[in-house]
Amino acid sequence: MMRPVCFAAVLLAIFGCSHSTEPQVAGGSTDTGNTIIGLVLGEDGSPGGPAQADLSLRRSDYLSALPALGKPGAAGRIAISLLDTATDGSGAFRLAGVDQGSYRLEARRGNGLSCQFDSLAVNDSLELKVSGGRLKKTARVGGKVRLRPDALRGFVQVYGMERLMPVNTVTGRFEMLLPEGRFTLRFVDPEGGPATIKLKEITLSAGDALEMPDIDLRDSTAPYPEWTRSRRLWINTTASGAPLDKDVYGFPMLVRLDASMIDFGQAAPKGADLRFTKAGGKTPLAYEIERWDASAKKAEVWVRMDTLVAGASDRYIQMFWGNPAAADSSRGDAVFDTALGFAGVWHLAEGSNDAGFPGYLDATANHNTGKGVAISDTTVGPGAIGRGQRLDGLGAYIQVADAPSLNLGTGDFCVSVWARADAIFRTHQLVSKRVDKAGDMEFQLRPDGKVDSYVGASGTSDNFPSRSELATDEWHLLAFQRTGATSSLYIDGVIDTAITTASVYDVGNNADLFFGHDAQNFPEDWQGALDEVRILRRAMPPEWLRVSYLSQATGAKLIGLFRP
Numbered sequence: 001m002m003r004p005v006c007f008a009a010v011l012l013a014i015f016g017c018s019h020s021t022e023p024q025v026a027g028g029s030t031d032t033g034n035t036i037i038g039l040v041l042g043e044d045g046s047p048g049g050p051a052q053a054d055l056s057l058r059r060s061d062y063l064s065a066l067p068a069l070g071k072p073g074a075a076g077r078i079a080i081s082l083l084d085t086a087t088d089g090s091g092a093f094r095l096a097g098v099d100q101g102s103y104r105l106e107a108r109r110g111n112g113l114s115c116q117f118d119s120l121a122v123n124d125s126l127e128l129k130v131s132g133g134r135l136k137k138t139a140r141v142g143g144k145v146r147l148r149p150d151a152l153r154g155f156v157q158v159y160g161m162e163r164l165m166p167v168n169t170v171t172g173r174f175e176m177l178l179p180e181g182r183f184t185l186r187f188v189d190p191e192g193g194p195a196t197i198k199l200k201e202i203t204l205s206a207g208d209a210l211e212m213p214d215i216d217l218r219d220s221t222a223p224y225p226e227w228t229r230s231r232r233l234w235i236n237t238t239a240s241g242a243p244l245d246k247d248v249y250g251f252p253m254l255v256r257l258d259a260s261m262i263d264f265g266q267a268a269p270k271g272a273d274l275r276f277t278k279a280g281g282k283t284p285l286a287y288e289i290e291r292w293d294a295s296a297k298k299a300e301v302w303v304r305m306d307t308l309v310a311g312a313s314d315r316y317i318q319m320f321w322g323n324p325a326a327a328d329s330s331r332g333d334a335v336f337d338t339a340l341g342f343a344g345v346w347h348l349a350e351g352s353n354d355a356g357f358p359g360y361l362d363a364t365a366n367h368n369t370g371k372g373v374a375i376s377d378t379t380v381g382p383g384a385i386g387r388g389q390r391l392d393g394l395g396a397y398i399q400v401a402d403a404p405s406l407n408l409g410t411g412d413f414c415v416s417v418w419a420r421a422d423a424i425f426r427t428h429q430l431v432s433k434r435v436d437k438a439g440d441m442e443f444q445l446r447p448d449g450k451v452d453s454y455v456g457a458s459g460t461s462d463n464f465p466s467r468s469e470l471a472t473d474e475w476h477l478l479a480f481q482r483t484g485a486t487s488s489l490y491i492d493g494v495i496d497t498a499i500t501t502a503s504v505y506d507v508g509n510n511a512d513l514f515f516g517h518d519a520q521n522f523p524e525d526w527q528g529a530l531d532e533v534r535i536l537r538r539a540m541p542p543e544w545l546r547v548s549y550l551s552q553a554t555g556a557k558l559i560g561l562f563r564p
Contacts, residue, residue, distance in 0.1 A: 393527025493549030
């Protein structure tokens with residue numbers, strides 16, 4: 001049998017030699033099957049020449065196989081299964097055992113001479129004689145391909161020929177060498193889908209240098225075709241990331257951006273052109289920018305995830321930027337949707353010296369804005385997430401007016417807050433809403449450092465502390481929630497203690513909501529920092545609370561630049 005051979009390394013580099021994983025031609029040294037016989041002439045028109053010509057026979061509809069996409073540095077496996085051979089010293093060739101079909105035969109000598117026999121119809125005649133092909137100067141074809149902003153790669157293929165030319169993903173440039181003739185080029189973004197494939201017909205004469213018009217592979221059906229920059233953000237819920245054993249739904253995922261993830265100089269002021277989509281770039285994701293600091297090259301963004309899949313490292317979202325004409329579409333109410341149970345979410349990132357300081361905004365559609373009491377701008381500082389508020393324990397706190405959305409009644413609820421205590425020497429309030437034990441709710445830190453929660457009615461209450469004690473100068477995510485008759489305390493995403501009671505108290509009153517203060521016990525103000533206060537009108541699954549901590553804590557590994 002004729003043994004397929006791959007051309008020399010220099011030809012591989014120049015011509016993009018790659019082989020399909022499916023056999024296209026059956027070769028053989030016997031006279032069984034169909035045979036192609038012909039002669040390749042030298043550049044001067046004489047038979048043979050100073051060297052043999054390399055031959056490549058491919059079906060007319062053949063396309064070089066695209067390599068598999070693996071982890072960074074991994075290469076797709078390529079199988080050699082095609083008929084490649086050479087002429088004899090006189091330029092003659094005899095290709096035996098060829099299946100029926102239409103073929104293109106290419107002859108090449110070095111990098112500069114080539115010719116081709118096109119549309120060779122092999123049928124039951126058993127022997128096909130082709131007229132002599134003359135080697136001529138190879139033509140050079142180049143151009144620019146406009147890829148999708150999130151495209152990882154692009155290629156140019158040629159029907160019926162062994163060509164697989166990569167597109168430079170930075171410049172968009174490609175170049176290839178072809179013989180004289182007419183060709184169909186296929187431009188493809190392998191991960192882009194059917195809308196990112198285009199065919200172009202070209203005709204070349206010997207020695208041509210053809211610069212093609214730009215080829216646009218940006219998907220016009222995608223939501224952000226005019227954005228010039230994009231990257232994938234990989235989500236890892238395995239043991240090496242943020243371990244998750246059950247899927248989580250309707251999750252506001254924190255994305256911390258720095259210079260390694262986005263070029264702030266390419267983005268619009270305040271990140272107005274920032275966008276996110278699901279994998280594939282087709283479905284936009286709601287997001288809210290909490291902080292955008294281009295000078296410090298830092299940003300914190302909340303992205304609403306329909307589902308965080310447990311135990312997965314092959315999921316990603318796509319982030320887009322690079323469109324100075326884009327309008328800001330940051331919307332907290334779409335991320336912290338009241339339909340998902342969010343009654344109020346306060347990032348506490350505002351400072352009283354900020355332009356047009358509106359108060360401490362509620363990110364939900366309920367617009368439960370808080371006001372600062374005895375708070376100066378010097379109290380805004382580094383929070384657990386972006387900026388937070390430092391309270392002095394001497395009368396500084398935040399007050400939110402009573403509203404129906406903040407009266408939790410007898411239903412399930414969850415209250416959470418990031419907190420860092422500067423000192424612990426008495427009771428220190430985190431979140432409270434009460435009027436003398438009538439539908440009261442308190443979430444606080446006791447003098448012994450234990451987290452304490454309280455709900456009650458006139459003359460009776462449920463009050464229970466954590467087992468764990470908190471230290472000063474450390475950020476902790478604290479959550480208190482009620483599920484039916486069971487109340488639970490979570491510290492850093494892990495349940496600390498829970499109780500089940502005979503009564504389910506109606507947590508509803510006409511009192512204002514306070515952060516760092518209790519209107520009924522004035523000397524219990526918080527001394528330290530608070531950040532990201534949330535109230536939900538539902539209890540959250542344990543895995544939701546766990547991944548909240550794992551994704552928001554310093555050094556979180558939920559999101560990465562590369563697939564794990």
